[in-house]
Each structure stands twice: as C-alpha cells, then as structure tokens.
Amino acid sequence: MFVTRGLFFTLLVISEKFRQVLSTDASHDCPRFDYEYKLLERLLKIELMHKEMEANLMHFQDQLKTIQHLSRGHASTFVRWGKTTCPGNDTELVYEGFAGGSLYSEPGSAADFLCLPKLPTWAKNVGGTDIAAFIYGAEYEIISGSNPFSTVSREDDVPCCVCRPPRTTSLMIPARTDCYPGWNQEYNGYLMSDYHVHPGATNYVCVDANPDAVLGGTANNNGHLMYVVQAKCGSLPCPPYVEGRVIACVVCSK
Known part of the structure; x- marks a missing residue:
C-alpha cells in the first residue's frame, strides 16, 4: 500500500x-x-x-x-452516392460532384463508378480521336413498382460526394441496414449496379436511402446506369436471403 x-x-x-x-x-x-x-x-x-x-x-x-x-490524421474516405453533403459524426466534405462511369453497352468499358468533381481542372488537351476510353454521367434506372426511393425518379442524374470521417477505417456492408457493434454508421441505403444483361460491367455501390438528383438532369441520355440489386437464390442461401428482395446496404466507419 x-x-x-x-x-x-x-x-x-x-x-x-x-x-x-x-x-x-x-x-x-x-x-x-x-x-x-x-x-x-x-x-x-x-x-x-x-x-x-x-x-x-x-x-x-x-x-x-x-x-x-x-x-x-490517417483517416479513411468514402463516397456517399446520391448526395452532395456528408452525414454527421464530424465527417468532413472533401468534394461534391457527379456519379459517372463507362457506357452501359460497351463491353470494353471499365467497371468502376467514379465520383467526378463538380468543378474539373484540365491538363493538356490531346483529344480528337475515338481510340480512347470514355466516361459518362450516371442515371437512376428505377423501374416502376420496384423503386425503393421516394425522392428520385427514373432517368434522374446521380450526384455524389467524397467524405472523410475522423476514423481510420470505412466499410460498405451489403445486405445490412445498420452497422455491427463498435462501428459508427455514416449512412444506409440500397445496393445498385448495372442491369445484368448489359455488356458493360459495373461494380456495386451503396446509394443513400434518400437520394437527390442533379438539378436539371432528367433527360434520358443513358450512360452509366444504376439499377437496384435483388437476391437470387441458389448458391446464395435462401433463407436467410429471399428471392427477388432488394438488397440494402450501410456504410460504417471505425
């Protein structure tokens, strides 16, 4: 003592x-x-x-x-698809912009969704040829009767923003509406990707549950398209998954 x-x-x-x-x-x-x-x-x-x-x-x-x-000081970043502002939890907005990617019908396209800055800066112009890759804006392709969103419609263009939380790890979890214990929820929403028969591949992204649309972007220009994702039973066990159910998602940080 x-x-x-x-x-x-x-x-x-x-x-x-x-x-x-x-x-x-x-x-x-x-x-x-x-x-x-x-x-x-x-x-x-x-x-x-x-x-x-x-x-x-x-x-x-x-x-x-x-x-x-x-x-x-070594924090992670994540993209909030469908929004131009970051959620709470002391999360910092890095930049806002437009969702984009390759054309849905091009088999040689890149798969990634990109969040393109609202105000680009340009380097040397070496255009004038079709022997190149292309990037397009993204549109919501939400079929009537299977639209989980109440704030956007089919053909609306998709905004996005890049966010930086004061935590070192960010993670998108598919098929969850909330985070596991010990993790901070940044936002939740629905998993989206391109239509399954289109030759242009895309990855999966988590679109905010209450998305916005790019102002004035309502024309049907196609481009990089976003469809909701549904479960298909077989190799995917049912239960717990359900055939045809829309897959939710959540972005978490720690």
Missing part, C-alpha cells in the same frame, strides 16, 4: 525528529529508535518510488494521446 502525500510529510517531520534525538544522545544505545528510523527511511523510499512511477505513467499516457492524435 503506497504512502499518501499527507503521511509522506508527516513521516518526513518524524524522521527529522528521530535524527535530532539520535544525534544529541549518541552515547546511549537506542536500538528501538534506530529500527524506527530505518523503517521511516524505507517508507520514504517507497513514497519516492511511487512518485516516480506516477510520473512515468503520466508520460506514457501523454505518449498514447499523441499516438491517438496522429492516427486520426
């Missing part, structure tokens, strides 16, 4: 008294005083060790706080 601060000073005073007694009566044999004096010395040493341990602990705690602060 460590000596308290008040007791430390009390022991210091008593120790000094014993030292004075022993020094003024050195001709006498004082084994009891000698024993108690040595005991006090040991208690004082223990107290000093305690103070040193406390100082070391505070130093280690300061180092840990510094490491945690530095780790927050």
Whole structure:
C-alpha cells in the first residue's frame, strides 16, 4: 500500500525528529529508535518510488494521446452516392460532384463508378480521336413498382460526394441496414449496379436511402446506369436471403 502525500510529510517531520534525538544522545544505545528510523527511511523510499512511477505513467499516457492524435490524421474516405453533403459524426466534405462511369453497352468499358468533381481542372488537351476510353454521367434506372426511393425518379442524374470521417477505417456492408457493434454508421441505403444483361460491367455501390438528383438532369441520355440489386437464390442461401428482395446496404466507419 503506497504512502499518501499527507503521511509522506508527516513521516518526513518524524524522521527529522528521530535524527535530532539520535544525534544529541549518541552515547546511549537506542536500538528501538534506530529500527524506527530505518523503517521511516524505507517508507520514504517507497513514497519516492511511487512518485516516480506516477510520473512515468503520466508520460506514457501523454505518449498514447499523441499516438491517438496522429492516427486520426490517417483517416479513411468514402463516397456517399446520391448526395452532395456528408452525414454527421464530424465527417468532413472533401468534394461534391457527379456519379459517372463507362457506357452501359460497351463491353470494353471499365467497371468502376467514379465520383467526378463538380468543378474539373484540365491538363493538356490531346483529344480528337475515338481510340480512347470514355466516361459518362450516371442515371437512376428505377423501374416502376420496384423503386425503393421516394425522392428520385427514373432517368434522374446521380450526384455524389467524397467524405472523410475522423476514423481510420470505412466499410460498405451489403445486405445490412445498420452497422455491427463498435462501428459508427455514416449512412444506409440500397445496393445498385448495372442491369445484368448489359455488356458493360459495373461494380456495386451503396446509394443513400434518400437520394437527390442533379438539378436539371432528367433527360434520358443513358450512360452509366444504376439499377437496384435483388437476391437470387441458389448458391446464395435462401433463407436467410429471399428471392427477388432488394438488397440494402450501410456504410460504417471505425
């Protein structure tokens, strides 16, 4: 058991008294005083060790706080598809823009959805040839009767934004409407991709449950198309999955 601060000073005073007694009566044999004096010395040493341990602990705690602060500087990013603003949780907007990708009917196209900045900057212009890859804007292709969204319609163009949470890991989880314990929910929505018979491949993205549309982008220009994703039983076990059910999604961070 460590000596308290008040007791430390009390022991210091008593120790000094014993030292004075022993020094003024050195001709006498004082084994009891000698024993108690040595005991006090040991208690004082223990107290000093305690103070040193406390100082070391505070130093280690300061180092840990510094490491945690530095780790927050290596945060992750995620795209919020269908929105131009980031959710809460101290999440920072990096930029807003337009969802885009390759043409749905081109078999040689890239699969990725891209969030293109609202205000591009241009490098050297080397255009004027069709021997190139192309990028198009994205449209919601939501068939009547299977539209899980109440805020957008078919042919609406898709906005997006890139967000940076103050956490080191971001994860999109398909087939979930909420995050697992210990994770922070950034947003939830529905999984979307291209139509299954189109030759142009796309990846899966999580579109916000309450998406917006690009202002004025209602024309049927096609481009990079986005359809809701449904479960197909077989290799995918049913239950727990259900044939034809629309797949939800959630974006989480930690």
